Amino acid sequence: MSLWKRAFPAICLMFMAGSALAAGGDLGAVQKAAVNVPAIIMFLVFVAATLGITYWAAQRTKTAKDFYAAGGGITGFQNGLAIAGDYMSAASFLGISGLVFLNGYDGLIFSVGWLVGWPIIMFLIAEQLRNLGKYTYADIVAYRFERVPMRSLAATAALVVVVLYLIGQMVGAGKLIQVLFGLDYVYAVIIVGILIIMYVTFGGMLATTWVQIIKAGLLLSGATIIALGALYLASDGSMSPERMFQKAVEVHPKKGAIMGPGALVTSPIESISLGLALMFGTAGLPHILMRFFTVGNAIEARKSVFYATGWIGYFYILTFLMGFGAIVLLTGNPEFADAAAVGGIKGGQNMAAVNLSAAVGGNILLGFISAVAFATILAVVSGLTLAGASAISHDLYANVWAHGNVDEQQEVRVSKIATVVLGIIAILLGIAFEKQNIAYLVALTFSVAASANFPILLMSIYYSKMTTRGALIGGWLGLISATVLVIVGPTVWKEILQLGDPIFPLKYPALFSMTIAFLGIWIGSITDTSERAKKEHEAFIAQDVRCQTGIGAEGAASH
Amino acid sequence: MQQDLVHAIKSNPKYHELVSKRSSFSWIMSVVMLVIYYAFILTIAYDKPLLAAPLWEGATMTVGIPVGVAVIVFAFALTGIYIQRANAVFDKLTREIKEEVL
Numbered sequence: 001m002s003l004w005k006r007a008f009p010a011i012c013l014m015f016m017a018g019s020a021l022a023a024g025g026d027l028g029a030v031q032k033a034a035v036n037v038p039a040i041i042m043f044l045v046f047v048a049a050t051l052g053i054t055y056w057a058a059q060r061t062k063t064a065k066d067f068y069a070a071g072g073g074i075t076g077f078q079n080g081l082a083i084a085g086d087y088m089s090a091a092s093f094l095g096i097s098g099l100v101f102l103n104g105y106d107g108l109i110f111s112v113g114w115l116v117g118w119p120i121i122m123f124l125i126a127e128q129l130r131n132l133g134k135y136t137y138a139d140i141v142a143y144r145f146e147r148v149p150m151r152s153l154a155a156t157a158a159l160v161v162v163v164l165y166l167i168g169q170m171v172g173a174g175k176l177i178q179v180l181f182g183l184d185y186v187y188a189v190i191i192v193g194i195l196i197i198m199y200v201t202f203g204g205m206l207a208t209t210w211v212q213i214i215k216a217g218l219l220l221s222g223a224t225i226i227a228l229g230a231l232y233l234a235s236d237g238s239m240s241p242e243r244m245f246q247k248a249v250e251v252h253p254k255k256g257a258i259m260g261p262g263a264l265v266t267s268p269i270e271s272i273s274l275g276l277a278l279m280f281g282t283a284g285l286p287h288i289l290m291r292f293f294t295v296g297n298a299i300e301a302r303k304s305v306f307y308a309t310g311w312i313g314y315f316y317i318l319t320f321l322m323g324f325g326a327i328v329l330l331t332g333n334p335e336f337a338d339a340a341a342v343g344g345i346k347g348g349q350n351m352a353a354v355n356l357s358a359a360v361g362g363n364i365l366l367g368f369i370s371a372v373a374f375a376t377i378l379a380v381v382s383g384l385t386l387a388g389a390s391a392i393s394h395d396l397y398a399n400v401w402a403h404g405n406v407d408e409q410q411e412v413r414v415s416k417i418a419t420v421v422l423g424i425i426a427i428l429l430g431i432a433f434e435k436q437n438i439a440y441l442v443a444l445t446f447s448v449a450a451s452a453n454f455p456i457l458l459m460s461i462y463y464s465k466m467t468t469r470g471a472l473i474g475g476w477l478g479l480i481s482a483t484v485l486v487i488v489g490p491t492v493w494k495e496i497l498q499l500g501d502p503i504f505p506l507k508y509p510a511l512f513s514m515t516i517a518f519l520g521i522w523i524g525s526i527t528d529t530s531e532r533a534k535k536e537h538e539a540f541i542a543q544d545v546r547c548q549t550g551i552g553a554e555g556a557a558s559h
Numbered sequence: 560m561q562q563d564l565v566h567a568i569k570s571n572p573k574y575h576e577l578v579s580k581r582s583s584f585s586w587i588m589s590v591v592m593l594v595i596y597y598a599f600i601l602t603i604a605y606d607k608p609l610l611a612a613p614l615w616e617g618a619t620m621t622v623g624i625p626v627g628v629a630v631i632v633f634a635f636a637l638t639g640i641y642i643q644r645a646n647a648v649f650d651k652l653t654r655e656i657k658e659e660v661l
Binding site for chain 1 (some may be wrong): 612
């Protein structure tokens, strides 16, 4: 409790500022769909600052290494914040707090699952990625194997994950703008698309990283203010979580059920499968994996995970507080009510955190959080787009199509074209998908990432007997089985397509699709008696020496 | 990397020490994380009332809340422990190997 007491004076100040604003007139109720001036001003400041960074980064982005990996000169602390920024997406911020607002405790189960993947990444792949890779995770997967088929597989899997993830982000962007800026959904999505194309094509990884770091700082401070402010208000000024929970249970339609695990996890199989998807999906996200190539060496790589885990864990605890704060402060509050929307609040449950900021700090905090949430989407979409563009230019174009005989500048040019194309695709996807809970959409992405990307990555680092054939069989089977099982599973088959009872019973097929992928790699490898397989076994020794010691690894840039 | 350098590193006893120490530590730590996480999530699957039980007599706060937060804190602590050991043991060995073979 002492922590709450120490934070008290700051919260008091903030609360007074907030209530002073609120006392200025009941603006929220009148200007529901009106233009939010503070939000737009703060958002414009953010855009101006990030474009400035992009300009600065553009001056420093000359080589391919600059473009893909920020020249390898990002420190562990900076990279940890950037990774946390990638991870604290709109889906986490809005989706998880919305999930807590709707279901209570279940939201925390998601958070825990997403967090515990990080230590595993540190123990098993972070340093290895840095020592073996150059620009994309396909560098590791193709290290000692046949280049063309392995790159094709890795790039396809990366693109599938990127596109799925993009949908969630773009939908978040559109919804947010609808509620906040009084701008049309379509315009909002187009603005996001254009801005990210600018960040990535001009500023490359350096701009993408710094946009992410700034946004992470803003989001962490904003979330801290809302969570503590909400706790203060929801606990009648006592800062006691217990008091807040009491009030939440009183007003929530599910009553005491929100304090314990609910319908999210039903059967043991379902829960094991969900856990696998959340944990190992993280280790298969191309936009996260590429961050490990931006640091100088393996020591910085593991340091980044340490900082990232700390920030993400802290952030998840805040989203939990926010969700409960929203239950107490928004439920039955006429200012935020919208009987037609999910959860009975303006904009549906995904807007719980945003509405809560208005309840806590009035229009100024609402403006700040809106701008930060929009910035979050911009930053995460930039990272995703760069990851997708790298898969296209570095893997498909340079290594598959041109067989490695390509001018560095030409490769970067292709990457920029790919960025523009992906930006346009993101806009179209944002318009096409609208009414899904974005946290679930991200969960689907994680099943595919855990089954297609993670197994081939882990096995190529640790399994000396792996061969190209095994990797291809396992990788493709993982990708296809995860995709198909998600489609015939409850979320898509029943809820989206409304085709009746699902063919496959689990929402998260990772338990099965990951098993299929690992078995495919193993069986495909041990039955491979080709000459090529023998050479690949022998090549493992040299790969392992580089992987363990970092000798021969891509060095950091001198500048 | 040249074959002779690979051979030199491979035949260095410190390299073997590094590989065996690091891989056993990494896998043990991973298993610890998995066990803790699955203990949490399987408790949710098998015994929801256990986590939904009040933390103390008459409390609204349930056992599940500090448990969930503890898993988060523990995950972070594990990464800290790994860094400690990596800095003290693995990096030292790696440096020594590099000095001897390069």
